[in-house]
Amino acid sequence: MNPSTPGTLLVIDDERQIRRLLRVTLEGAGYRVREAETGQLGLQEIAAAAPDGVILDLGLPDLDGVDVLRRLREWSRLPVLVLSVREAEEVKIAALDAGADDYLTKPFGGGELLARVRALLRRASTDAEPAILRFGDIELDRASRVVRRSGEEVHLTAKEYALFALLAQHRGKVVTQRQLLRDIWGANAEDNSHYLRVHMTHLRQKLERHPSAPELLKTEPSIGYRLIG
Amino acid sequence: MNPSTPGTLLVIDDERQIRRLLRVTLEGAGYRVREAETGQLGLQEIAAAAPDGVILDLGLPDLDGVDVLRRLREWSRLPVLVLSVREAEEVKIAALDAGADDYLTKPFGGGELLARVRALLRRASTDAEPAILRFGDIELDRASRVVRRSGEEVHLTAKEYALFALLAQHRGKVVTQRQLLRDIWGANAEDNSHYLRVHMTHLRQKLERHPSAPELLKTEPSIGYRLIG
DNA sequence: ATCGAACTTAAGGATAGTTTCAAAATAGCG
């Protein structure tokens, strides 16, 4: 938003055309841009110039883009936006797992690029959330891991708490079954949506006024659940 | 809108007459116009001159117009308006599937051409997709996966939401039935256009002021649907 | 005008998904 401090970005890409496209687009929006042609040089540049964010093409000749990312993550949380071609799903996922903050599929429009970059840098600067969240007469105290209902403490089991906390973190948004399962039970339980259903029932019985007509913990059939806040 | 920056357009057409007609009409409205006689030359011109949009005739002698489009889409999302004769439904659909942004049937009036071109460029300039899209009194919050109508939340089923979100993503441009079916139901449901019709009816009943005279969700008979935004 | 293709709309049954209860397995704690 503030054009005086949009920040410096490092583009790591071996194709000159793409580098030029990125430079033009980003400088047009007020960012300063540095370039590196290989992963090796990119890592050096990061250490030397300390940019505010990195745009990393996954199709690099020397190091695999994912490797660059892994190495970087050994010592830095610098925001990284990853670039890939549509087909490379595998690579994209590997990159996200290795700590990429976002990805963009080639070909992309200038507007989309800028939006992603903005989001990338914004996220990096503000990720603090208050410790106590309130939803009607329910409150979640994340600092002490306690849930209260009209002031009274409600005992939740580990899974119940994890579920509630995750939904609370995304208050108002639908959280997919897959996401819930992956975060709480791990990646290999992604199909056991039954777990979710059972624990959701328990949660409702502890937190809802009328458990069978929930006002707080809503179902989105075949998608996921959502906490109304 | 702003006559000082209407942009440069590349016309790719083998018929001199049509090129002249387009040039006159577009320059009259303040656009700068470049021309290319074949698909081959057109692609070169795009790479060299970087126009803001392309008007592509599908009836080219060297490359099939659809091929030109496919090649272009390998590296660019440049807005493309496609020109075809009324009879060539197949080709038109193929072009839209290959990534054309809009189409115009020959013969066409100058006013219609200009309106489409304006829409084409406007759309391209604002593809910094914000999380919340607005269409009249309807808003689509993609982050939360929620749709509101005059502020009130409207509940959409999974299919309805997918359909609406897909159309919204391509606001203003026709999305082919095939595209919709493939994206939402999967590749093997490409013929069941009836699914679309039923769910579109439901969507209209939830979102339109007068469901049987839709202002938002328009039908393009035998092509697809289009969300006016 | 009439026809046909494509579309809209309504309604019921089929299906996929959800809730709920309860019992079996597991984990955690004294």
Place this chain on the structure above:
DNA sequence: CGCTATTTTGAAACTATCCTTAAGTTCGAT
């Protein structure tokens, strides 16, 4: 080690959503 709390598993009833069928409508073409 045994007890309890928790989680997982299983089964049944229930519900929302989706698909299908069928009738009516629109619109361009013959």
